[in-house]
Amino acid sequence: MSDDLLIEARDLSVHFPIRGGGLFGPAVVVRAVEGVNLDIEKGSFFGLVGESGSGKTTLGRALLKAAPISRGSVQYNDGEVQHDLTKIDGKALKDYRSRAQLIFQDPYAALSPRMTVRDIIAEPLEVMGLTSSREETDERVREIAAKCRLNLEHLRRFPHAFSGGQRQRISIARALVSGPRFVVADESVAALDVSIQADVLNLLKEIQQEMGLTFMFISHDLSVVAHICDHVAVMYLGRLVESAPTRELFAAPRHPYTKALLSAIPSLDPDAPNIAQKLEGEIPSPTNPPPGCKFQTRCPYATDICRKEEPKLEHSSGEHEVACHHWQDLMD
Known part of the structure; x- marks a missing residue:
């Protein structure tokens, strides 16, 4: 594993067995994540995009050892410790919990209405035993609250007294209070107004640079990803179909699915022609994926090889990777 990498995943798969066909039906397997190879550099803002049901959240939770x-x-290697997440447990898992944290999507459901903001932020410190006294805990809470633009008066209140943007800042403070190195932000601005989104995104970027954090930013909003991420991976039906530095991905997408997602971004020019590429049909079921390329049921360029042989993620140029049999033919 390279010293520049914080996370290195190889052939990562997450399967969930479920009961199918009624109470006594045969068991089936949901292939939520299948054969993912992923490298996340230290100090980067790594974006993960795709439609709902593509496996983004499950992948993020797997990297947190929560799936x-x-x-x-x-x-996982942050320079101080190295963990193999497939074998980690006990004390090592507890240590990893303090180093890898999650920011939830819904700022209203993520906070206990019966706890003050101070207690919500302090809970990870107390559960993990990271502080030795209440005074030390309070000092850590005040420090991280200030970084997240929360004042001392806010710490005495309950979550119902705050707006969505303020609640999300409380969630961010709770995630950061343990001093993590890796943070998964799962649709962390999707429930907020556009103006508040910008404020929270700028806050995340400032905190990342100040604390030297590595983020995985999960989103379905490509315009948000373009604003904040250094590198973007595109996910479809549990597989990565394209991965590239953000500027390169937006300037020269290779995969038909990525092209369709980018074409759906609204233009600020009211006179601009509508060039959105419509994708027919829905994402196939992860319990019964199609053979060959998983996108072939919706791809207008699919041929016989796409229906028989699954494409592998391969380098097209530099750090740009794509999984498509015909990506060279589709280049503009």
Whole structure:
């Protein structure tokens, strides 16, 4: 594993067995994440995009050791410690919990209405035993609250007294109070107004640079990803179909699915022609994915090889990777 990488995943798969066909039906497997290879550099803002149901959240939770890893390997190395997430447990898992944290999507459901803001932010410190006294805990809470633009008066209140943007800042403070190195932000601005989104995104970027954090930013909003992320991976039906530095991905997308997603971004010019590429149909079921390329049921360029053989993620240029049999033919 390279010293520049914080996370290195190889052939990562997450499967969930469920009961199918009624109470006594045969068991089936939901292949939420299948054969993902992923490198996340230290100090980067890594974006993960795709439609709902593509497996983004499950992948993020697997990297946090919050979803079961069915196959493959995930290595974590922040320079101080190194963990193999497929084998980690006990004390090592507790240590990893303090180093890898999650910012939830819904700022209203993520906070207990019966706890003050101070207690909400302090809870990870107390549960993990990271402080030795109440005074030390309070000092850590005040420090991280200030970074997240919360004042001392806010710490005495309950969540119902705050707006959505303020609640999300409380969630961010709770995630950061343990001093993590890796943070997964799962649709963390999707429930906020556009003006508040910009404020929270700028806050995340400032905190990342100040604390030297590595973020995985999960989103379905490509305009948000373009604003904040250094590198973007596109996910479809549990697989990565394209990965590239943000500027390169937006300037020269290779995969038909990525092209369709980018074409759907609204233009600020009211006179601009509508060039959105309509995708027919829905994402196939992860319990019964189609053979060959998983996008072939919706792809206008699919041929016989797409229906028989699954494409592998391959380098097209530099750090740009794509999984498509015909990406060279589709280049503009």
